[in-house]
Amino acid sequence: MAKGYMTIEAVCIVTWTVFLLVFLIYLSFYSYDKCVLYQDSYAVCFRGSIQKDEGQIVPYIHSHIQEQFGKKYYGVGTVTGTVNQEGKTVSVMGECQVQVPVHSMFTMSGAEGWSIRTQARAQIVNPTKQIRKYRMIKNAVEYLGQ
Numbered sequence: 001m002a003k004g005y006m007t008i009e010a011v012c013i014v015t016w017t018v019f020l021l022v023f024l025i026y027l028s029f030y031s032y033d034k035c036v037l038y039q040d041s042y043a044v045c046f047r048g049s050i051q052k053d054e055g056q057i058v059p060y061i062h063s064h065i066q067e068q069f070g071k072k073y074y075g076v077g078t079v080t081g082t083v084n085q086e087g088k089t090v091s092v093m094g095e096c097q098v099q100v101p102v103h104s105m106f107t108m109s110g111a112e113g114w115s116i117r118t119q120a121r122a123q124i125v126n127p128t129k130q131i132r133k134y135r136m137i138k139n140a141v142e143y144l145g146q
Contacts, residue, residue, distance in 0.1 A: 026114075029075040030098050034116050036072060037094045041081065042120035044068040045092040048083075049122035057090055057124060058083050065092070075099055076116070091121045 048061035065081040073079055076096040084091045098114035 026075065026098065026100060030114050030116065033073050033076055033096060033098065034118065037069075037079065037096060037116055038118040038120060040068045040070075041092045041094040041118050042122070044081075045090055045120045045122045048092075049090050049124045050127055052126060052128060054124060054126070058085050061090070061092060069094070085124075088124045089121055090124055091119055093117065093119045 044061055044065050047064065048057045051057050051060050061083045065083070069079045069081065073096060075098050077099060079094060079096040081092055081094045084093070095115070095117050098116065100114055
């Protein structure tokens with residue numbers, strides 16, 4: 001048996017084990033950030049969709065989006081969000097970039113790295129109007145039933 005054979009084998013195994021462990025940690029950061037980004041996008045989108053004044057939905061979301069995103073993300077740069085309102089639907093798109101320490105040629109993605117992009121949608125509903133309509137219908141049914 002040649003001397004040093006086990007040392008070379010151990011170096012290869014330890015190197016790949018450390019690489020795999022670091023890769024799994026960054027993959028878990030990516031999964032966590034994607035879930036939290038979708039949750040935050042939907043939360044701010046929903047809160048905006050139930051505003052009483054439909055003209056204040058987009059300004060409300062713009063003013064609260066960074067507050068909702070906060071600093072709870074791991075291994076990412078800045079988290080940005082855009083708001084779009086089309087008819088009775090409002091949508092929020094959140095974007096961030098996971099900062100992988102190795103060059104992109106060693107990662108699974110292309111040159112842009114591990115980019116996270118989520119989009120949440122919510123129907124615009126005025127709860128006060130809905131409750132008033134329900135009560136009006138309920139009162140009409142009760143009145144006709146007498």
